[in-house]
Amino acid sequence: xxxxxxxxxxxxxxxxxxxxxxxxxxxxxxxxxxxxxxxxxxxxxxxxxxxxxxxxxxxxxxxxxxxxxxxxxxxxxxxxxxxxxxxxxxxxxxxxxxxxxxxxxxxxxxxxxxxxxxxxxxxxxxxxxxxxxxxxxxxxxxxxxxxxxxxxxxxxxxxxxxxxxxxxxxxxxxxxxxxxxxxxxxxxxxxxxxxxxxxxxxxxxxxxxxxxxxxxxxxxxxxxxxxxxxxxxxxxxxxxxxxxxxxxxxxxxxxxxxxxxxxxxxxxxxxxxxxxxxxxxxxxxxxxxxx
Amino acid sequence: xxxxxxxxxxxxxxxxxxxxxxxxxxxxxxxxxxxxxxxxxxxxxxxxxxxxxxxxxxxxxxxxxxxxxxxxxxxxxxxxxxxxxxxxxxxxxxxxxxxxxxxxxxxxxxxxxxxxxxxxxxxxxxxxxxxxxxxxxxxxxxxxxxxxxxxxxxxxxxxxxxxxxxxxxxxxxxxxxxxxxxxxxxxxxxxxxxxxxxxxxxxxxxxxxxxxxxxxxxxxxxxxxxxxxxxxxxxxxxxxxxxxxxxxxxxxxxxxxxxxxxxxxxxxxxxxxxxxxxxxxxxxxxxxxxxxxxxxxxxxxxxxxxxxxxx
Numbered sequence: 001x002x003x004x005x006x007x008x009x010x011x012x013x014x015x016x017x018x019x020x021x022x023x024x025x026x027x028x029x030x031x032x033x034x035x036x037x038x039x040x041x042x043x044x045x046x047x048x049x050x051x052x053x054x055x056x057x058x059x060x061x062x063x064x065x066x067x068x069x070x071x072x073x074x075x076x077x078x079x080x081x082x083x084x085x086x087x088x089x090x091x092x093x094x095x096x097x098x099x100x101x102x103x104x105x106x107x108x109x110x111x112x113x114x115x116x117x118x119x120x121x122x123x124x125x126x127x128x129x130x131x132x133x134x135x136x137x138x139x140x141x142x143x144x145x146x147x148x149x150x151x152x153x154x155x156x157x158x159x160x161x162x163x164x165x166x167x168x169x170x171x172x173x174x175x176x177x178x179x180x181x182x183x184x185x186x187x188x189x190x191x192x193x194x195x196x197x198x199x200x201x202x203x204x205x206x207x208x209x210x211x212x213x214x215x216x217x218x219x220x221x222x223x224x225x226x227x228x229x230x231x232x233x234x235x236x237x238x239x240x241x242x243x244x245x246x247x248x249x250x251x252x253x254x255x256x257x258x259x260x261x262x263x264x265x266x267x268x269x270x271x272x273x274x275x276x277x278x279x280x281x282x283x284x285x286x287x288x289x290x291x
Numbered sequence: 292x293x294x295x296x297x298x299x300x301x302x303x304x305x306x307x308x309x310x311x312x313x314x315x316x317x318x319x320x321x322x323x324x325x326x327x328x329x330x331x332x333x334x335x336x337x338x339x340x341x342x343x344x345x346x347x348x349x350x351x352x353x354x355x356x357x358x359x360x361x362x363x364x365x366x367x368x369x370x371x372x373x374x375x376x377x378x379x380x381x382x383x384x385x386x387x388x389x390x391x392x393x394x395x396x397x398x399x400x401x402x403x404x405x406x407x408x409x410x411x412x413x414x415x416x417x418x419x420x421x422x423x424x425x426x427x428x429x430x431x432x433x434x435x436x437x438x439x440x441x442x443x444x445x446x447x448x449x450x451x452x453x454x455x456x457x458x459x460x461x462x463x464x465x466x467x468x469x470x471x472x473x474x475x476x477x478x479x480x481x482x483x484x485x486x487x488x489x490x491x492x493x494x495x496x497x498x499x500x501x502x503x504x505x506x507x508x509x510x511x512x513x514x515x516x517x518x519x520x521x522x523x524x525x526x527x528x529x530x531x532x533x534x535x536x537x538x539x540x541x542x543x544x545x546x547x548x549x550x551x552x553x554x555x556x557x558x559x560x561x562x563x564x565x566x567x568x569x570x571x572x573x574x575x576x577x578x579x580x581x582x583x584x585x586x587x588x589x590x591x592x593x594x595x596x597x598x599x600x601x602x
Contacts, residue, residue: 010401017398018409021391025474026412029419031438032427043436050438096323103316111320118331119528120585122535124558125578128565129337132351162330165323194310222420225538230566241422245542249429256430263423274418275411282486 029267036061036260043256061257070235071262074243077153078266081239082221084157089164089217094210097172098198102181112173118166123226130159131230155231156239160224164217171216174284175209176202212280215273222266240266342576348569360576370577372552373560377581380469380540380556381533387473388529389522392480399481400488417478425542428471432457432543461553464544468554472539476532480525487521488514520597527592531585537562557581 031050035043037057048054065071100112138150149155179202187197203210228242235247244262248255309315337351342360346353364370399410416424431438440454449455457467491514499513537558540546546555546563557580565574 011403014398014401014403017394018406018413021395021477022409022412025477026415028424028427028431028474029415031431032424035430046436046441050436050441092323092326095319099316099319103312104320105313108316108320111324115323115327117589118327120531120582120589121331121335122531124535124537124561125338125581126331126334128561128571128575128578129334129341131348131566132341132346132571133334133337136351159330161326162334165326166331169323194312194315219418219420223422225422225541226562229541230562241420241538244426245422249426249542256433259426260430263419263426267419267423270420271411271415271418275414278414278482282482285483285486 029264032260032264035256036264038257040257061255062261064255065258065261069247069258069262070238070243073236074238074240075266077237078222078240081153081156081160082218085160085164085221086214086217088157088161089168090210090213092161092165093168093172093213094203094206097169098176098202100169100173101176102184112170115166115169118163123163123224126162127226127230130227134159134231151232151234151237153232153237153239156224156227159227159231160221163224164220167220168213168217171213171281171284172206172209175206175212175280178283179205208280209284212277212284215277216281219270219274222270338575338579341572342579344572346571346575348566348571350571353572356572360573364573364577364580369552369555370557370560373555373557373577374580376465376554377534377556377558379465380472380554381530384469384473384476384533385526385529387469388476388480389526391473391477392484392525393522395477395481396484396488399485413481414478416474417476417482421475422538422542425471425539428543429458432467434459458544459548461548461551464548464554468540468543471543472533472536475539476529480529483525483528484518484522487518487525490521491517523592523595527589530588534581534585 034050034052037059038053039055039058039060042048042053042055043050045054096115100108100115104111134150134155138148138155141147141149149158183201183205184197187201188194192200222240224239225241228239229246232238232242235243238246240262244259248259248262309318341351341353343355343357344353345356345359395413399406399413430436434456437454437457439457440449443449444451444454455463458464495513495517499509504513535558537556540554540556540559541562544554546552546559548554557577561574561578564570564577568574
């Protein structure tokens with residue numbers, strides 16, 4: 001009886017702590033959802049509660065966003081950059097993460113720590129020199145190939161792996177450490193080559209880990225603001241993170257309803273994926289450091 | 292066919308070499324390392340070089356002026372303010388994060404109905420792309436239609452004539468960017484803390500119970516030391532993310548409000564100097580200022596985490 005009561009009290013305490021914080025942390029998203037479906041007259045009306053609809057929901061904001069702005073272009077640009085960057089990241093980080101987890105000795109350990117430490121050199125430190133490098137490369141490409149690198153989404157494809165590769169290598173190192181060594185040893189004894197073992201035994205069991213890296217790298221790309229803002233000035237080449245801000249907020253009259261729709265469309269699926277893969281992410285993130 | 296046959300033995304020799312772990316390891320690691328050196332190491336070296344020159348936007352070299360940029364910025368009140376703001380921004384927001392994430396992680400450790408949904412809601416700020424959720428915050432802090440002001444006015448907590456301007460009054464603007472950044476980092480710190488707590492073996496709990504340690508006492512001398520290494524790493528990331536953030540400050544206040552520029556950070560000041568004013572050398576010098584500070588913090592914390600792990 002006592003234990004049951006204590007269980008109730010402990011659960012109650014958890015709700016008391018988690019509940020209010022969950023409301024505060026999710027509050028902006030509630031505001032965004034409700035504004036996204038409100039008529040303009042409704043959210044500019046201060047005499048009624050902003051917490052609920054007064055005039056009934058509408059899809060006119062979404063219609064405005066897709067018909068009157070370059071939103072679909074930004075979506076497409078972000079998707080292209082994300083997919084290409086994730087592919088580059090996997091090609092570089094999967095082998096490196098595996099080797100750091102399994103094959104390398106003392107030297108490999110310091111390489112691992114070195115890759116971890118590149119987090120201390122974030123975009124806000126590198127955007128100035130990289131901006132110059134891109135400008136210089138642009139002179140070459142426009143001269144030789146009649147293609148402008150600066151201001152094109154390919155400048156971002158070139159730069160983004162600088163933060164996705166260290167991140168992904170670190171995570172994958174953590175994942176590969178959790179795979180039992182005996183599996184590989186068995187294959188090696190059966191006469192498989194090391195590379196063959198890697199491709200046939202290790203990669204297939206690592207699919208969940210690799211998927212996690214795909215999702216989190218993609219999300220890093222969608223989150224990136226500094227490079228996208230510095231390197232690209234034409235609207236039609238912008239990504240989601242900068243297009244919504246520069247074209248819709250800084251414009252003459254912000255279309256708040258449309259802005260909220262624009263922000264929610266990529267956020268909701270990404271947040272759901274994130275949540276699904278979170279436990280694996282944590283296993284890899286902390287596994288690299290503490291195993 | 293002949294060419295294929297001829298290449299066979301050579302191919303075999305190749306795979307033999309690849310059987311040696313050390314060779315295979317370097318083959319697998321090198322592409323990533325070379326890439327990182329080229330895209331992080333190279334630009335970093337370039338930034339160091341540029342900071343000693345008077346280079347202007349878009350170029351790769353200028354006249355060597357030694358420590359000129361550093362000396363100028365060191366005595367520049369705008370830069371001094373930016374350093375102080377960055378310090379406040381980082382320390383206060385991370386203090387909030389530590390307390391809230393610690394509480395949340397402990398509460399989330401237990402099983403209770405509806406935990407999945409609550410965890411999802413708590414994670415939203417970290418899971419949604421930041422530049423996009425900042426659009427929501429800009430609307431919430433709107434000068435006229437702020438939902439916060441509407442609520443406070445209906446609770447008769449603030450005046451209806453001159454309601455608070457969350458992003459346009461110096462102190463409030465600083466408070467707002469600190470709050471938004473804490474909001475962003477809390478979910479991340481919570482899940483890392485949670486992983487740290489969950490990794491404490493059940494036997495430790497039992498041993499503590501046998502020794503009569505409960506509640507606060509157990510937290511202080513058993514749970515806390517055990518999760519310290521992992522919490523330190525979470526805090527280290529929090530500090531790096533905050534001190535080097537530009538999106539929150541740039542989108543919400545753009546370093547303003549003028550004339551006090553109470554939210555100008557090292558990062559926004561470097562952006563304004565290096566890109567908007569085109570003084571590339573000076574901008575590089577400003578952004579480099581963060582590196583030694585972060586390196587010292589990081590090394591200190593990593594040594595601490597390692598020591599805590601051993602004992």
